[in-house]
Amino acid sequence: MRITAIELKNFRNYEHLEQDFFPGAQILYGNNAQGKTNILEAIFLCTCARSHRTGRDSELVRQGCDDYDVRLEFLTDKDRSEEIRIHYLAPVSNDPLRLKPIRHIYYNGVRLERISDMMGIFNAVIFAPEDLQIIKDGPAARRRFLDLLLSQIYPAYFRDLIQYQHLLTQRNNLLKKLRDLPYIADSDSDYNLHLEIWDEQLSNCSARIISRRQEVINEIALLANESISQITGLKEELSMRYRSSVPSAKDLNREEMREILLGKLREQAADDILRGSTGLGPHRDDLILSLNGIEVRPYASQGQQRSVVLALKLAELLLLRQKTGESPVLLLDDVMSELDGDRRYRLLQTIEDHQSFLTCTDLSQVLIGCNDRNLADFIEEYTLFNVHQAKLTQVIL
Amino acid sequence: MSRHFPPAISRLISALGKLPGIGRKGSQRLAYYILGQDDEFARELSAAISNARDQIHLCPICCDLTETDPCEICSSTQRDRTRICVVESPRDIASLERIQEYNGLYHVLHGAISPMQDIGPEQIKLKELLIRLQESDQITEVILATNPTVEGEATALYIARLLKGTGIKTTRLAHGIPMGSDLEYADEVTLMRAFIGRQDI
Ligand SMILES: [Zn+2]
Numbered sequence: 248m249r250i251t252a253i254e255l256k257n258f259r260n261y262e263h264l265e266q267d268f269f270p271g272a273q274i275l276y277g278n279n280a281q282g283k284t285n286i287l288e289a290i291f292l293c294t295c296a297r298s299h300r301t302g303r304d305s306e307l308v309r310q311g312c313d314d315y316d317v318r319l320e321f322l323t324d325k326d327r328s329e330e331i332r333i334h335y336l337a338p339v340s341n342d343p344l345r346l347k348p349i350r351h352i353y354y355n356g357v358r359l360e361r362i363s364d365m366m367g368i369f370n371a372v373i374f375a376p377e378d379l380q381i382i383k384d385g386p387a388a389r390r391r392f393l394d395l396l397l398s399q400i401y402p403a404y405f406r407d408l409i410q411y412q413h414l415l416t417q418r419n420n421l422l423k424k425l426r427d428l429p430y431i432a433d434s435d436s437d438y439n440l441h442l443e444i445w446d447e448q449l450s451n452c453s454a455r456i457i458s459r460r461q462e463v464i465n466e467i468a469l470l471a472n473e474s475i476s477q478i479t480g481l482k483e484e485l486s487m488r489y490r491s492s493v494p495s496a497k498d499l500n501r502e503e504m505r506e507i508l509l510g511k512l513r514e515q516a517a518d519d520i521l522r523g524s525t526g527l528g529p530h531r532d533d534l535i536l537s538l539n540g541i542e543v544r545p546y547a548s549q550g551q552q553r554s555v556v557l558a559l560k561l562a563e564l565l566l567l568r569q570k571t572g573e574s575p576v577l578l579l580d581d582v583m584s585e586l587d588g589d590r591r592y593r594l595l596q597t598i599e600d601h602q603s604f605l606t607c608t609d610l611s612q613v614l615i616g617c618n619d620r621n622l623a624d625f626i627e628e629y630t631l632f633n634v635h636q637a638k639l640t641q642v643i644l
Numbered sequence: 645m646s647r648h649f650p651p652a653i654s655r656l657i658s659a660l661g662k663l664p665g666i667g668r669k670g671s672q673r674l675a676y677y678i679l680g681q682d683d684e685f686a687r688e689l690s691a692a693i694s695n696a697r698d699q700i701h702l703c704p705i706c707c708d709l710t711e712t713d714p715c716e717i718c719s720s721t722q723r724d725r726t727r728i729c730v731v732e733s734p735r736d737i738a739s740l741e742r743i744q745e746y747n748g749l750y751h752v753l754h755g756a757i758s759p760m761q762d763i764g765p766e767q768i769k770l771k772e773l774l775i776r777l778q779e780s781d782q783i784t785e786v787i788l789a790t791n792p793t794v795e796g797e798a799t800a801l802y803i804a805r806l807l808k809g810t811g812i813k814t815t816r817l818a819h820g821i822p823m824g825s826d827l828e829y830a831d832e833v834t835l836m837r838a839f840i841g842r843q844d845i
Contacts, residue, residue, distance in 0.1 A: 341648070343657065343658035344657065344668040344671065345668065416760055417760055417798070418759075420760040424759060440802060440806075441764070441765075441802075444757070444801040444805070445798060448794055448797055448798065448801075
């Protein structure tokens with residue numbers, strides 16, 4: 248798929264922007280804080296209604312305004328013209344009807360009831376400085392990576408995640424009640440029944456999530472392993488493993504997994520009650536990345552971290568295309584400056600059949616320095632845009 | 645974008661906005677509609693609301709909303725008294741009655757178990773159901789028709805476990821794919837249940 252046009256209203260530093268885009272690479276260059284990344288952010292927002300930089304929608308609204316509107320027109324690989332629009336209204340304290348934020352999502356003009364309905368409609372893969380969190384941060388960042396990928400491939404997975412979160416909140420609430428009001432547990436002989444009705448559903452939902460994650464890790468691991476050698480130009484071995492609350496989960500079918508989870512939830516119920524939260528399940532699992540047999544940790548070298556994340560992202564891109572039959576849009580936020588000439592060259596080679604959006608402060612980062620060759624040697628079609636004070640100007644060299 | 649309404653209008657708008665299914669724009673439209681009618685209209689509307697509130701109470705047997713004691717269904721001699729269909733809200737009875745498939749009795753729980761909303765088994769009309777089952781030896785089946793939500797499911801499970809070993813059969817509605825929707829878009833839970841609940845045709 249490729250984006251044909253975008254319209255932003257009161258989004259970040261844009262008051263109103265209408266801009267057409269073209270096949271191939273869209274290169275957005277200009278000084279910092281002019282609005283380059285905001286374009287990528289708006290595009291990414293249209294995949295899952297969540298910014299890659301912040302979880303707070305209110306930060307996306309232009310100063311002094313109380314709503315933003317993002318509209319994206321795109322063409323699928325089957326040549327269908329489609330549109331996603333997100334209209335967000337921030338809370339207004341003196342308006343009784345706007346005490347809570349409101350977000351409306353439209354697909355081809357029709358309002359979608361739930362966020363889960365938008366998953367898989369428009370797909371993009373972003374590679375931004377924030378993505379190093381996949382390695383630097385805790386397991387949550389790695390789960391988020393898996394979850395977003397899976398949600399784009401299987402919209403039903405996203406609904407499972409939401410349901411899981413909901414079940415977990417219910418169970419944790421109950422655990423706290425059982426802890427703080429022990430008489431519920433003491434006087435009521437069937438207190439286990441209170442938990443059981445949540446455990447039943449939770450273990451079901453967990454088994455579905457875990458088996459999907461395992462499946463996608465197996466698939467993406469192969470692709471990432473191919474990408475890493477392409478990026479570094481060295482013979483390297485990148486492997487991925489799912490660390491689950493269910494021991495040896497990879498050999499189990501869904502039903503066996505469900506039973507083990509159910510048993511473990513019961514076993515650990517006493518601990519869970521003391522803690523007031525659920526100690527095991529997909530919300531505690533992790534994705535373990537190893538390079539040449541050694542786990543990639545936050546103290547790995549910067550270059551190594553970048554190569555691993557880039558390999559993951561390229562694998563994500565390939566897998567999404569394989570699974571959905573549509574090539575996702577690639578968003579590269581300030582990535583070129585972080586890579587040396589060789590890596591830049593290999594990256595540009597890999598992305599040529601996708602529409603891509605690249606930001607940089609200096610055009611030389613994309614135009615030269617790739618083994619003395621020009622961008623045009625790698626990408627047939629590209630368009631340059633200068634971004635200055637929330638205005639885009641198409642530049643012809 | 646924020647509008648400043650006179651306080652009385654603002655109060656009416658936010659009261660109407662609390663009604664289910666009424667959004668921001670809808671409540672404004674309703675408020676201005678009501679104020680645009682003559683005095684009689686507003687008087688009748690508020691009288692109808694408070695009247696209904698005064699006259700309607702819960703049936704002492706099934707906890708449905710009723711004007712009579714007990715309710716029409718509970719006092720009918722035409723109904724099958726061996727089965728009770730358990731629902732979350734009185735509205736659900738209306739829906740089930742419309743399809744004219746079921747001729748048994750009902751029981752309204754007035755909610756579903758939800759720890760995050762401080763609703764435990766004691767906060768819904770579950771005790772009333774258990775007493776009812778104890779006092780009658782006619783009941784052979786309890787149909788659990790709570791909503792297909794995690795709370796409805798938890799409540800159905802809870803009741804099913806309580807009735808285990810009592811000799812009363814418990815059944816759960818097979819929640820299928822909503823008519824007019826695509827299989828592709830049905831979530832896995834729905835699809836799985838629809839599959840398990842499939843019937844001969
Ligand atoms: Zn009754």
